[in-house]
Amino acid sequence: MLQHTARKTTLIRTTAALLGLGGMLALGACSDGGSEPSAPAPGLTGSPGETAPDGGTQSMSPGATAGAETSEATPAGFTATLQDADGGELGTAEIRDVEGVMEIQVDAAGMDPGFYGLHVHGIGECEPDSAAPDDPEDTGAFKSAGGHLGSQEADHPDHAGDLPTLLVQESGDAHLTFRTDRISLDDFEDEDGAAMMVHSAPDNFANIPERYAPDGPDEDTTGAGDAGDRLACGVIEPAA
Ligand SMILES: [Cu+2]
Incomplete structure (x- = not known):
């Protein structure tokens, strides 16, 4: 039961974090003026090797x-x-x-x-x-x-x-x-x-x-x- 609660809490936190990240990404896209909506955000893509x-x-x-x-x-x-x-x-x-x-x-x-x-x-x-x-x-x-x-x-x-x-x-x-x-x-x-x-x-x-x-x-x-x-x-x- 405890474990279940803990897992639930983690899930909620993860969801909240994802929502937060989504919000930031949305903000980031907006602040770019939306001129290149398909352009990937720098730092989020591209392997270190590249x-x-x-x-x-x-x-x-x-x-x-x-x-x-x-x-x-x-x-x-x-x-x-x-x-x-x-x-x-x-x-x-x-x-x-x-x-x-x-x-x-x-x-x-x-x-x-x-x-x-x-x-x-x-x-x-x-x-x-x-x-x-x-x-x-x-x-x-x-x-x-x-x-x-x-x-x-x-x-x-x-x-x-x-x-x-x-x-x-x-x-x-x-x-x-x-x-x-x-x-x-x-x-x-x-x-x-x-x-x-x-x-x-x-x-x-x-x-x-x-x-x-x-x-x-x-x-x-x-x-x-x-x-x-x-x-x-x-x-x-x-x-x-
Ligand atoms: Cu050494």
Whole structure:
């Protein structure tokens, strides 16, 4: 009975929300002057795959325009070219300072569909075959970039360099724009710089249910979220 009531309430809410949306759409159509009644409303159609990186930024972050204005006062942004261990280019990351918050845009192509862990690592060195700075025994692709930015201060996923995961579409393209207030320009401008890293597996953000790990997740998980190998790396450099 309770469930039934709850379901009913949800139904009512959903209906109300739909009616509300309908109202907004109607208003939107009216405010356009109705000159093109058949033209789809921007933002409601068009798959992300069809949307150019520019369009994606516009639709996802209204502040991007303000950011562009701000960037005149703020010196150049930062960029990273993401390359795999064979030197193949997977894509780029662009970083701009929007009133003290970092806006990061990642565009990639030619990848297998799925989710990929994405982080800022603490050292701006992307050596395909290298050793971890704090452990010469730990060797492999892009180990030179060190651990996640801020890995000394917190556990995953609370490192400054922990970022949303990258979703690659069936087409092999990925476009992701987000903002993080955990990183500052100083992190890129310090002596050892920083690197953008794409991993080979999804990041689980150390979200392991207790039924799988009664004692809590282990160090691998709280260290890096089981995101697997380092698939592609890009030194974060001032934009030209
Ligand atoms: Cu990483």
